[in-house]
Amino acid sequence: ETGVTQSPTHLIKTRGQQVTLRCSSQSGHNTVSWYQQALGQGPQFIFQYYREEENGRGNFPPRFSGLQFPNYSSELNVNALELDDSALYLCASSQIYRGSTEAFFGQGTRLTVV
């Protein structure tokens, strides 16, 4: 196992609601990235946090926001959910700034918006 855990594993929400997904990164990793993977697609980068600050963002609207905490765990928040937000949300932890770019993924949260 990677040591990266996400919660919850599955979630069903109604259009317009808000959701918070959580990720505990691998011990010693200081960088957390979030990805959205729609069915039949590769993971798409949402944003990345390094030492509690966002330091990169993909092509996602502002209603996707996040946090990283002092223990390097992280949250992904999505407001005003849309049907197209239904996807597998993956959290990856890494030590990019220590010369390694290998990322370790959590098992993902499968979000269904109805």
Next chain:
Amino acid sequence: RKEVEQDPGPFNVPEGATVAFNCTYSNSASQSFFWYRQDCRKEPKLLMSVYSSGNEDGRFTAQLNRASQYISLLIRDSKLSDSATYLCVVNTGNTPLVFGKGTRLSVIA
């Protein structure tokens, strides 16, 4: 043009076959290259990194051609357990990983 493009799947091959996946990337500044494996409804897992000199791990061989911006993965003696989606991944220094769409492999008995 997508940053990372892969062969469209699915690939359906018999056990014991050799199968090759190809991938091209558009950013010439890309520095790190990987193949990830993703089983159905699971998270991606690193299969192998790809180095300029080419590298091998058992039945798996990865090649990188920087001039052509091309990456390949060769699987020899396919096993049923190799059935999965294979994701080509690149990144540029400290930037996030950029994934291809993935190629699905089904190994048939």
